[in-house]
Amino acid sequence: KAGVTQTPRYLIKTRGQQVTLSCSPISGHRSVSWYQQTPGQGLQFLFEYFSETQRNKGNFPGRFSGRQFSNSRSEMNVSTLELGDSALYLCASSPDDRGWEGYTFGSGTRLTVV
């Protein structure tokens, strides 16, 4: 059974550019969540999608957005990149919308903004 797949694994972008990250959940999982991990702030929740609807959103500026497609794959977009956006972006999937069966994480996308 394939795990959660995140692409690309590494990205280097310049300040002011925009970036799109992709997450393919485990087959049959309908919930996808996104997290940002930095040394200073730890793991912070960005947003969660279930059946193409955003259910929860963390405390991040509007430059961070996402969407989920009918096949449950999700994308996250960050516009007007800032140096502080450099982080490991992790996505997690779950079969249900409450995490009752727990979450499975992908390997992450390492974004470096220069």
Next chain:
Amino acid sequence: KQEVTQIPAALSVPEGENLVLNCSFTDSAIYNLQWFRQDPGKGLTSLLLIQSSQREQTSGRLNASLDKSSGRSTLYIAASQPGDSATYLCAVVDSWGKLQFGAGTQVVVTP
């Protein structure tokens, strides 16, 4: 607002010793609690999931307990090995299904 704390922040033990990692949370209205392991620069690997109606879960050398009323969970790793060196993260799932993470405990097991 839910706050999750992990103590200690770092731990170094000789191989063969048992590890005890602590996690506390301020709001007992959690849906479940999940322990993860993270190796440097990698994603999170799920170790154990304890649903709110359970008090403990076991998998091999790992055992995790949950006491919702006191807002505590403990992860025990028996007979530690150098391969257990990693950062261990505890996360509670709130009623919205959102994971709230602690800052982690960095473990080093020396041969």
